[in-house]
Amino acid sequence: MKRQIALQLSGIERRYGQGDTVLSILKGADLTLHRGEIVALVAPSGTGKSTLLHVAGLLEHPDAGEVLINGRSCNNLSDDERTAIRRADIGFVYQFHHLLPEFSALENIMMPQLISGLPWNETRERAGQLLDYMRIAHRGDHRPAELSGGEQQRVAIGRAVANAPLVLLADEPTGNLDPATAHYVFDALEALVRQSGLAALIATHNHELAARMDRRVTIADGKVEEI
Ligand code: ADP
Ligand code: MG
Numbered sequence: 001m002k003r004q005i006a007l008q009l010s011g012i013e014r015r016y017g018q019g020d021t022v023l024s025i026l027k028g029a030d031l032t033l034h035r036g037e038i039v040a041l042v043a044p045s046g047t048g049k050s051t052l053l054h055v056a057g058l059l060e061h062p063d064a065g066e067v068l069i070n071g072r073s074c075n076n077l078s079d080d081e082r083t084a085i086r087r088a089d090i091g092f093v094y095q096f097h098h099l100l101p102e103f104s105a106l107e108n109i110m111m112p113q114l115i116s117g118l119p120w121n122e123t124r125e126r127a128g129q130l131l132d133y134m135r136i137a138h139r140g141d142h143r144p145a146e147l148s149g150g151e152q153q154r155v156a157i158g159r160a161v162a163n164a165p166l167v168l169l170a171d172e173p174t175g176n177l178d179p180a181t182a183h184y185v186f187d188a189l190e191a192l193v194r195q196s197g198l199a200a201l202i203a204t205h206n207h208e209l210a211a212r213m214d215r216r217v218t219i220a221d222g223k224v225e226e227i
Contacts, residue, residue, distance in 0.1 A: 003034040005071065006166045006199035007056060009224070012065035014051050025051050027222025028065070033167065033199040038190060040210035041203040042227065043219040049203040052219065053169045056201065057090050058082045070166055087116060091160030091198075093170040097152040099144040099159070105151075106131060106140035109158040116163055130158040133195070134188045150181035154188050161192060168193065168200040175205060182206055 014026040025048040033039060041049050054060040056067060058074055067074045069089050074082065099108045109127035114120070131137045134154040136147075144152055153173055160168060173189075174182035186209050193200050202213065210216050216227045 003036070005032055006035045006069070007031075007033040007201070008066075008068040008071075009052070009056060010066045010068070012052070012055055012067070013063045013222075014048070014055060014060070015063050024222060026055070026062070026065075026219075029219070029222065029224045031056075031201075031217065031224045033201055035166070035199050036193065036197045037215065038193050038200045038202065038213045040213040040216045041201055041218070042205070042207070042210050042216055043203075047219040048222065049219060050171055052224070053092075053171050053201065053203060056167070057092050057169045058086050059092075087112070088163060089166045091157075091163070091165040091168045093153070093156050093160045093168070093173045095172040095175045097144065097156040099152060099155055101144055104141050104143055105136065105147065105155045105158075108144070108155055109162050112159060112162045126162065127158070130162060130192075131155075133192055134158050148181075149177050150185050153177065153185050157185070157189055157192065161196065161198065164196065164198075166198055168198050168202075170200065170202040172203050172205065174209065179206070179208070182209060186212065 009029055009031040012026050012029040016023045016025060029052060043049055055062045069085055106127050109130055110123045113123040113126060131140050136151050136154050139147055139151055174185050177185060204210055217224050218227045
């Protein structure tokens with residue numbers, strides 16, 4: 001069976017102007033992510049990992065090249081259309097959880113679905129399932145400040161996939177965790193990806209975690225290379 005492509009980056013260029021100088025970060029980066037696969041993005045600081053993830057997640061416009069989500073080019077979309085795709089098809093996880101402090105873990109996971117207009121009961125049920133999946137069902141009523149770092153990140157992952165996106169983009173999601181906790185959080189993430197068939201691109205400095213993923217890519221001279 002032919003594997004379906006979830007995300008395709010083709011010829012992505014990204015430059016930043018700094019005074020008189022222009023910094024070329026991405027210089028024709030290509031990457032294809034299939035459904036159900038987890039790909040590690042491993043590269044030194046400053047090489048453009050976050051930039052690549054932001055372009056892939058439609059948070060930044062590339063200066064050249066094309067982002068295709070589920071086969072659809074995102075080049076000539078309006079801001080509203082980009083927002084709609086971001087909401088429905090893309091989940092983003094950051095190094096720091098960015099959970100809403102006033103809301104419980106369960107409510108944080110419910111939020112994206114409520115914003116999408118799903119009924120409260122359905123939203124509640126899905127958030128409960130995700131907590132269960134992340135093995136933190138017993139922590140659902142707690143606010144982020146009452147959770148450990150690993151629990152906070154699992155809630156953040158739950159929130160990122162609450163709307164059943166096609167693509168999960170994670171920017172050093174375990175960078176702030178001790179090694180054992182990082183593996184535990186990755187276990188949960190992996191179970192979720194395998195079960196849902198989404199595609200994940202995960203920037204990490206953790207080589208042991210990277211070794212557990214399906215493929216590893218790096219950024220060298222502004223291009224994505226398999227390693
Ligand atoms: P990484 O995530 O691999 O550490 P980044 O994608 O954050 O790398 O950044 C790549 C390079 O681009 C860095 O040199 C950074 O300083 C520069 N950069 C990133 N964002 C901006 C910006 N908004 N303006 C100017 N330079 C930027
Ligand atoms: Mg970064």
